[in-house]
Amino acid sequence: MRNSEIARLFEELADLMEIQGANAFRLRAYRNASRTIENLTESISELAEQGSTALVELPGIGKELAQKIVTIFETGQLPQLEKLREEVPPGVVMMLRIPGVGPKKVAALFHELGVTTLDDLRAACEKGDVAELKGFGKKTAQSILEGLDQVEQSAQRVYLADAMPVVEEIVGDLEKLDSVVQVSVAGSFRRRKETIGDLDVLVTSTNSAEAMDALAAHELVEKVLARGETKQRVRLTPTFDSGVKLEMDLRVVPDESYGAAMQYFTGSKEHNIVVRKRALSMGLSVNEYCVSRDGEYVAGRTEEDVYAALGLPWIPPEIRENRGEFDLAERGELPELVELSDIRGDLHMHTTATDGTASIREMAEAAKARGLKYIAITDHSKRVTMANGLDAKRLRAHWKAIDKVRSEVSGIEILCGIECDILEDATMDLPDDVLAEADWVIAVLHYGLKQPREQINKRLLTAIQNPYVSVIGHMSGRLIGKRPGADISYPDIFKAAADHGVMLEINAHRSRLDLDDVHAAAAKDLGIPIVISTDAHSTNGFAEMQYGIFQARRAGLTKADVANTRTFKQFSKLLRKK
Ligand code: DGT
Numbered sequence: 001m002r003n004s005e006i007a008r009l010f011e012e013l014a015d016l017m018e019i020q021g022a023n024a025f026r027l028r029a030y031r032n033a034s035r036t037i038e039n040l041t042e043s044i045s046e047l048a049e050q051g052s053t054a055l056v057e058l059p060g061i062g063k064e065l066a067q068k069i070v071t072i073f074e075t076g077q078l079p080q081l082e083k084l085r086e087e088v089p090p091g092v093v094m095m096l097r098i099p100g101v102g103p104k105k106v107a108a109l110f111h112e113l114g115v116t117t118l119d120d121l122r123a124a125c126e127k128g129d130v131a132e133l134k135g136f137g138k139k140t141a142q143s144i145l146e147g148l149d150q151v152e153q154s155a156q157r158v159y160l161a162d163a164m165p166v167v168e169e170i171v172g173d174l175e176k177l178d179s180v181v182q183v184s185v186a187g188s189f190r191r192r193k194e195t196i197g198d199l200d201v202l203v204t205s206t207n208s209a210e211a212m213d214a215l216a217a218h219e220l221v222e223k224v225l226a227r228g229e230t231k232q233r234v235r236l237t238p239t240f241d242s243g244v245k246l247e248m249d250l251r252v253v254p255d256e257s258y259g260a261a262m263q264y265f266t267g268s269k270e271h272n273i274v275v276r277k278r279a280l281s282m283g284l285s286v287n288e289y290c291v292s293r294d295g296e297y298v299a300g301r302t303e304e305d306v307y308a309a310l311g312l313p314w315i316p317p318e319i320r321e322n323r324g325e326f327d328l329a330e331r332g333e334l335p336e337l338v339e340l341s342d343i344r345g346d347l348h349m350h351t352t353a354t355d356g357t358a359s360i361r362e363m364a365e366a367a368k369a370r371g372l373k374y375i376a377i378t379d380h381s382k383r384v385t386m387a388n389g390l391d392a393k394r395l396r397a398h399w400k401a402i403d404k405v406r407s408e409v410s411g412i413e414i415l416c417g418i419e420c421d422i423l424e425d426a427t428m429d430l431p432d433d434v435l436a437e438a439d440w441v442i443a444v445l446h447y448g449l450k451q452p453r454e455q456i457n458k459r460l461l462t463a464i465q466n467p468y469v470s471v472i473g474h475m476s477g478r479l480i481g482k483r484p485g486a487d488i489s490y491p492d493i494f495k496a497a498a499d500h501g502v503m504l505e506i507n508a509h510r511s512r513l514d515l516d517d518v519h520a521a522a523a524k525d526l527g528i529p530i531v532i533s534t535d536a537h538s539t540n541g542f543a544e545m546q547y548g549i550f551q552a553r554r555a556g557l558t559k560a561d562v563a564n565t566r567t568f569k570q571f572s573k574l575l576r577k578k
């Protein structure tokens with residue numbers, strides 16, 4: 001078990017104890033211990049192997065806590081925690097995810113109102129019971145209702161990247177059926193949203209029963225939830241993050257409706273509202289079967305036909321969000337969106353020097369095998385103690401090692417980089433004279449993400465004004481569905497980045513995708529070069545590039561907007577002159 005996992009167990013323990021009314025002193029002890037362990041340089045498991053006396057040496061860890069840690073490592077669990085997990089229903093624990101609702105409020109809801117599920121809580125809010133609870137009030141009840149929407153949405157969504165292999169296998173198997181002509185996935189999956197609520201699959205077939213039977217019998221399908229003549233809803237077998245199961249609709253549609261159905265079920269809802277209005281203004285009507293005039297079929301076989309009937313070129317699914325795509329389409333200025341094959345370099349990755357699993361050489365060889373022409377090795381700076389971050393001395397030695405690999409491996413350029421933390425006090429984690437020696441400096445926020453906006457801005461501006469910083473990595477620090485990003489004045493920060501020639505990253509990792517689509521589009525509008533990087537921690541990590549490309553496409557980015565589509569020579573010209 002890693003330090004962070006142990007830290008999380010103690011945090012959970014404290015939360016559950018607080019819900020059950022434990023005294024504040026003991027709670028503080030557990031929370032302090034959790035923080036100590038989280039920030040520890042040494043591995044807690046190694047310390048635990050030496051027994052509880054070694055653990056007691058740590059600040060904030062007393063005898064009792066030390067014994068608990070030893071128990072966790074010896075038995076894989078903590079009886080006290082197991083008991084609490086049984087006493088407090090999972091729905092109650094989920095309430096902790098509602099913004100502004102901590103263990104104290106949850107305790108009141110659970111013990112005084114007896115709510116045990118999110119649905120109960122919603123009903124209690126709507127009935128006015130929550131507003132009447134001591135310490136709550138109408139405003140709090142309203143904000144809980146809004147928070148519930150958020151939690152329910154994020155709790156049931158799956159990362160696009162996690163859904164993708166499952167979906168591709170099912171689609172591939174449906175395609176093999178003789179009676180099946182076309183299979184496509186519509187909905188948010190086709191629009192390449194970061195997360196997917198459910199899957200919307202369309203099929204044209206000479207025998208709709210066969211397609212539905214095959215899906216029902218598929219090993220990745222757990223249960224048929226509903227079945228009609230041309231539509232079937234199923235639940236898939238795999239369990240995703242936080243216990244979520246994906247559901248899938250299969251619709252069998254006639255050939256002449258395929259394009260109309262694709263257009264309708266791809267959405268988004270916001271895009272389709274405009275499509276319908278536009279049709280009405282032209283005396284047409286659009287639904288999932290066709291575009292029609294006075295009940296007469298006009299178009300529907302292909303999506304191109306549907307858009308053409310509305311006087312528009314085909315619009316790429318990724319930008320169907322009613323965020324300006326109709327104006328661009330009318331002016332004939334739809335962007336030619338960047339593609340995976342345009343990428344020539346990857347400028348964010350880790351090695352065994354910090355928390356990666358492969359050596360410099362292995363990363364370089366793997367990148368080369370993927371067809372990349374240049375990479376930057378960017379291990380962590382010292383603040384990230386959990387990842388064994390580099391101080392100046394180790395970093396300089398690491399760069400020497402990179403230089404050596406660079407001279408030995410041909411066919412790929414390797415930049416000496418660093419992922420340098422921007423500290424909570426708005427200073428850089430490494431001195432300027434060190435950063436000056438780097439080929440490529442990624443500046444990032446890792447800690448203190450909850451600081452007030454002014455301080456976050458100050459930190460980002462410090463990095464942008466530093467003459468040696470090349471790019472800001474995963475700017476907000478969010479983890480999709482798990483942790484909100486820092487509060488940032490984006491327009492000010494973007495303007496500063498543009499003024500100082502600092503690039504901005506779309507971190508391609510499935511849980512980050514940060515900058516997000518909206519902010520990446522805003523950065524593009526200011527002419528800021530965007531770098532799409534994988535943040536690979538292993539040779540497999542390079543595969544994440546695809547998801548960064550999806551995010552970039554949703555932002556409307558073209559090849560020219562993305563710096564690492566350039567040849568190495570052209571890319572070098574974009575680097576700041578030091
Ligand atoms: P998701 O599943 O939450 O990730 O998001 P979507 O976009 O896949 O939404 P979903 O599955 O509810 O519906 C798929 C598409 O079908 C949606 O993007 C637009 C269309 N659609 C669904 N329901 C309606 C509706 O009531 N009105 C209209 N105009 N379109 C709808």
Ligand code: CA
Pocket residue numbers: 187188189197198199200
């Ligand atoms: Ca969907």
Ligand code: CA
Pocket residue numbers: 187198199200249
């Ligand atoms: Ca759906």
